[in-house]
Amino acid sequence: MSGAGHSSPTILRVNGVAREVASPPERLLLDVLRGELRLTGTKRGCGIGVCGTCTVLVDGVPRLACRLPLGEIGEREVLTIEGLAGHDGTLHPIQQAFIDAGAIQCGFCTPAMVLRAKALLDRRPDPSREEIRRALGPVLCRCTGYHQIVAAVERAAHVLVRGKT
Amino acid sequence: MIGRSPARTDAREKIVGSTRYIADYVVPGVWQGITLRSAVAAGRIRTVTADAHFPHGEAVLVTGQELGATNRVAMVTDEMPFLATDAVRYAGEPIALVAAPTLHAARAAAHAVRIEIDPCTPLFSLQEAEERRRADPASVRVHAECRITRGDAAAALRNAAIVIAGTYTTQAQEQAYIEPQGVIAWPGQRGGTVIEGSLQCPYYVHNALVRLLGCAPEDVIVRQSPTGGAFGGKEDIPSVIGGHAALLARACGHPVRIVYDRHEDLLFTPKRHPSIVHHRTGVSEDGRLLAMEITVVLDGGAYTTLSPVVLSRAVLHATGPYECPHVAIHGVCLGTNIPPPGAFRGFGAPQVAFAIESHIDRIAHRCHLRPDEIRRRNIMRIGSVTATGQILRESVSAERVLDEALTASDFVRKWQAHGAAARQRHRRGIGLALTWHGGGFTGNGEVNLASVAALSIEDDGRLLIRTSNVEMGQGAHTALPQIVAERLGVPLERIACAQPDTSQVPNSGPTVASRTVMVVGRLIERCADQLADALEQAAGPRAQWNDFDGALDALRTAGDPLRFEARYEPPPGIHWDERTYRGDAYAVYSYACTVVELSTDTLTGEVKVERAIAACDIGRAIHPQVVEGQIEGGVLQGLGMGLLEQSTTHEGRFDQNRFQTYIIPTALDAPEILPIIVEDPYSRGPGGAKGLGELPVHGPAPALANAVAQASGRRITDLPVTPERIVAAGAGDPASPIRDLPSPSRDLPSPSRDPASPSGVGDEKEEA
Ligand code: FES
Ligand code: FES
Numbered sequence: 001m002s003g004a005g006h007s008s009p010t011i012l013r014v015n016g017v018a019r020e021v022a023s024p025p026e027r028l029l030l031d032v033l034r035g036e037l038r039l040t041g042t043k044r045g046c047g048i049g050v051c052g053t054c055t056v057l058v059d060g061v062p063r064l065a066c067r068l069p070l071g072e073i074g075e076r077e078v079l080t081i082e083g084l085a086g087h088d089g090t091l092h093p094i095q096q097a098f099i100d101a102g103a104i105q106c107g108f109c110t111p112a113m114v115l116r117a118k119a120l121l122d123r124r125p126d127p128s129r130e131e132i133r134r135a136l137g138p139v140l141c142r143c144t145g146y147h148q149i150v151a152a153v154e155r156a157a158h159v160l161v162r163g164k165t
Numbered sequence: 166m167i168g169r170s171p172a173r174t175d176a177r178e179k180i181v182g183s184t185r186y187i188a189d190y191v192v193p194g195v196w197q198g199i200t201l202r203s204a205v206a207a208g209r210i211r212t213v214t215a216d217a218h219f220p221h222g223e224a225v226l227v228t229g230q231e232l233g234a235t236n237r238v239a240m241v242t243d244e245m246p247f248l249a250t251d252a253v254r255y256a257g258e259p260i261a262l263v264a265a266p267t268l269h270a271a272r273a274a275a276h277a278v279r280i281e282i283d284p285c286t287p288l289f290s291l292q293e294a295e296e297r298r299r300a301d302p303a304s305v306r307v308h309a310e311c312r313i314t315r316g317d318a319a320a321a322l323r324n325a326a327i328v329i330a331g332t333y334t335t336q337a338q339e340q341a342y343i344e345p346q347g348v349i350a351w352p353g354q355r356g357g358t359v360i361e362g363s364l365q366c367p368y369y370v371h372n373a374l375v376r377l378l379g380c381a382p383e384d385v386i387v388r389q390s391p392t393g394g395a396f397g398g399k400e401d402i403p404s405v406i407g408g409h410a411a412l413l414a415r416a417c418g419h420p421v422r423i424v425y426d427r428h429e430d431l432l433f434t435p436k437r438h439p440s441i442v443h444h445r446t447g448v449s450e451d452g453r454l455l456a457m458e459i460t461v462v463l464d465g466g467a468y469t470t471l472s473p474v475v476l477s478r479a480v481l482h483a484t485g486p487y488e489c490p491h492v493a494i495h496g497v498c499l500g501t502n503i504p505p506p507g508a509f510r511g512f513g514a515p516q517v518a519f520a521i522e523s524h525i526d527r528i529a530h531r532c533h534l535r536p537d538e539i540r541r542r543n544i545m546r547i548g549s550v551t552a553t554g555q556i557l558r559e560s561v562s563a564e565r566v567l568d569e570a571l572t573a574s575d576f577v578r579k580w581q582a583h584g585a586a587a588r589q590r591h592r593r594g595i596g597l598a599l600t601w602h603g604g605g606f607t608g609n610g611e612v613n614l615a616s617v618a619a620l621s622i623e624d625d626g627r628l629l630i631r632t633s634n635v636e637m638g639q640g641a642h643t644a645l646p647q648i649v650a651e652r653l654g655v656p657l658e659r660i661a662c663a664q665p666d667t668s669q670v671p672n673s674g675p676t677v678a679s680r681t682v683m684v685v686g687r688l689i690e691r692c693a694d695q696l697a698d699a700l701e702q703a704a705g706p707r708a709q710w711n712d713f714d715g716a717l718d719a720l721r722t723a724g725d726p727l728r729f730e731a732r733y734e735p736p737p738g739i740h741w742d743e744r745t746y747r748g749d750a751y752a753v754y755s756y757a758c759t760v761v762e763l764s765t766d767t768l769t770g771e772v773k774v775e776r777a778i779a780a781c782d783i784g785r786a787i788h789p790q791v792v793e794g795q796i797e798g799g800v801l802q803g804l805g806m807g808l809l810e811q812s813t814t815h816e817g818r819f820d821q822n823r824f825q826t827y828i829i830p831t832a833l834d835a836p837e838i839l840p841i842i843v844e845d846p847y848s849r850g851p852g853g854a855k856g857l858g859e860l861p862v863h864g865p866a867p868a869l870a871n872a873v874a875q876a877s878g879r880r881i882t883d884l885p886v887t888p889e890r891i892v893a894a895g896a897g898d899p900a901s902p903i904r905d906l907p908s909p910s911r912d913l914p915s916p917s918r919d920p921a922s923p924s925g926v927g928d929e930k931e932e933a
Contacts, residue, residue: 041182106638107179108393
């Protein structure tokens with residue numbers, strides 16, 4: 001299956017590290033992350049681009065890893081949930097806000113929700129509730145009713161803005 | 166510690182992405198298993214064979230033929246086979262299993278398996294089953310049947326001033342846990358197995374696997390893996406998938422993983438039972454319930470599975486929290502050729518809540534009463550008697566939740582204002598529903614389960630709670646430690662819940678029926694009390710201890726046991742007769758009042774839910790933030806059932822096989838949800854707590870239908886309340902008065918999620 005024998009390895013920049021991967025360029029990023037790199041924080045809720053749980057950030061933009069072939073990524077930087085906390089384990093303020101606001105239940109949608117929130121807040125530090133809902137819209141959550149997740153993003157926005165000023 | 170909201174014990178791992186769900190496990194040498202299923206809904210299997218291309222040695226095939234008498238899944242009745250061998254009863258029924266080192270190889274091998282079936286005539290819908298049964302009762306299988314009788318409903322109906330009849334239907338609803346079903350089985354010792362998987366009931370799987378493999382109980386070990394949502398959907402089916410994986414592991418000698426893809430999961434795993442509920446109600450002019458005649462018909466699908474217990478809960482909740490002197494309830498669960506329905510949060514109660522709460526609004530309308538007035542006139546209070554003759558003695562808070570919800574929503578004023586508004590295309594409406602939910606297993610269920618829970622002192626000084634009740638997102642493994650912390654006055658950090666593992670934890674029963682905190686939490690509270698007593702024995706009165714560790718040391722030195730167990734004991738004075746359906750059906754009930762505010766466009770049938778309020782009495786909130794999350798999530802599932810989630814079948818196969826067609830609410834669909842916690846303590850619950858998990862799901866769909874009726878003048882009696890149904894009900898007249906409407910046709914076009922629409926799902930456009 002893997003073309004490792006006859007094609008040269010690809011370099012994938014993920015979570016700040018350039019990693020050599022053996023997967024062929026047509027392999028989906030989700031399978032590369034989960035299967036080859038064991039970055040299993042990126043979830044597979046449907047595999048066909050509907051549930052959003054496979055969301056990663058590619059140069060800061062949310063993308064569905066189950067729809068994205070490895071070869072399309074090129075030099076761009078992939079961020080998964082594993083790359084968000086500091087090396088010393090310090091949580092990113094968005095992660096902390098999710099804990100504080102009770103936004104985590106079963107946790108299966110959580111990595112994708114956090115990354116969508118990060119993409120939003122990087123772009124719009126002070127979003128309206130409507131903008132938050134729009135940003136989270138592509139990720140399905142069956143547990144929370146979304147309210148505590150929206151509240152977590154609002155809380156994170158406050159912390160991040162305050163932290164900067 | 167009770168009543169506070171510390172960070173959840175599972176939050177840190179989940180937020181950094183290091184929680185390993187079953188699909189994330191790295192298992193060297195694991196093979197992948199797949200299920201070969203029937204293409205027809207009813208038939209007789211002629212052959213199941215591997216042809217010459219089957220790669221023996223590189224793949225294994227398991228059929229039901231090899232299993233003999235053990236080929237039955239242990240459930241309420243041992244009826245459903247792990248693999249069909251003779252009759253096939255639904256499209257998608259498992260017939261054979263294949264495993265190979267990769268999924269790709271397993272699929273290739275599956276192409277070399279020939280399955281031939283002679284089809285016979287299937288039965289696809291409940292409506293059809295009801296008709297056939299009327300013509301010839303013996304022509305339809307009956308999975309379960311029961312009756313509740315109080316007084317003489319027939320006579321009272323004859324004498325009643327007003328009689329109002331109505332029929333209400335609901336469809337199958339998919340749990341739609343976001344983590345799909347999955348299990349890994351390792352070949353075990355002496356013919357046994359080790360199973361790890363996404364599941365709610367470790368001992369159900371254990372029981373089923375011991376029976377299947379014919380081995381000693383200790384040779385089957387079942388462990389729960391972190392579970393990405395379940396909602397009842399991982400109650401019974403993990404026994405089947407676990408059995409499949411174990412059979413394959415035994416055949417190939419490797420660990421075998423089966424993880425369903427979403428398509429398979431949506432099509433073939435159990436859903437909420439479709440229902441038809443008929444009401445005939447006699448009322449006085451001033452709106453007092455005189456007689457209720459209720460028929461609850463559930464579609465039990467191809468096999469009995471959990472249907473008798475679902476039906477039981479349905480009939481026991483069918484009157485709603487209202488007292489009526491004459492009640493006759495008949496419940497029947499019919500067999501059809503759809504995949505067997507199963508457990509989904511509420512377990513029969515949401516279907517009957519939709520019926521009675523829609524019906525009671527119609528009665529109010531007829532009696533010229535407001536929705537809150539009719540309910541208050543008949544509401545259960547302390548001393549009220551239920552249809553089974555149970556006298557409610559404690560924590561009866563129906564009126565309190567009603568009042569809380571009325572106040573928070575400003576219901577009366579808005580209801581009057583919306584009702585008086587001009588009849589135009591866009592109109593707003595407000596509706597309410599009052600619901601109840603019996604905590605724990607029905608009737609003698611808890612007595613029969615005889616759950617045991619344990620609390621042990623570990624070498625590192627931690628207190629370990631040992632139960633078979635799983636964390637599946639609902640917060641159980643945070644709430645249980647809080648109960649112990651409260652009782653012992655020790656910090657939460659030194660208390661943990663063992664990951665459920667049948668070789669490590671006693672059988673404290675399944676994680677279902679809103680029982681974990683109320684029933685098992687109470688056992689754990691009793692364990693904590695035993696530990697406290699033992700510590701005082703060893704270290705003297707608490708006031709004299711230097712600290713908790715000192716007391717623990719004294720206990721250790723005394724050589725006393727370091728493990729404390731408690732077994733379920735029924736509350737005194739509780740009696741239930743399963744045969745006559747008389748007595749105390751549940752030890753206690755939780756109550757909720759849900760209010761939904763929305764606007765409708767009577768031309769397009771579009772409904773925009775603006776706000777939902779749910780006042781829930783759960784006795785005591787152990788962790789208020791978790792409770793709010795449960796209420797919010799439950800309300801949205803109920804609104805999904807009411808508005809969006811459509812399940813239609815074609816030749817016994819669900820049309821909705823992906824999240825593009827099976828629509829669950831997104832963050833954009835979700836309204837503002839206001840949870841209101843009401844605490845009317847229950848003397849036998851830990852810290853006063855009653856059941857919570859299922860309660861919030863019941864009210865939203867009927868509250869929504871009632872609000873739609875107010876806004877549009879159109880009473881929709883079939884769920885979901887789709888735009889098509891609203892339009893059809895109005896027949897082009899946006900100013901039509903409230904009417905009782907026949908069921909619209911069942912083959913409505915399915916809504917679909919357009920990836921390009923704003924609430925659609927897709928990649929965001931990259932910015933230039
Ligand atoms: S896995 Fe569902 S969108 Fe990618
Ligand atoms: S927390 Fe379970 S799916 Fe979102």
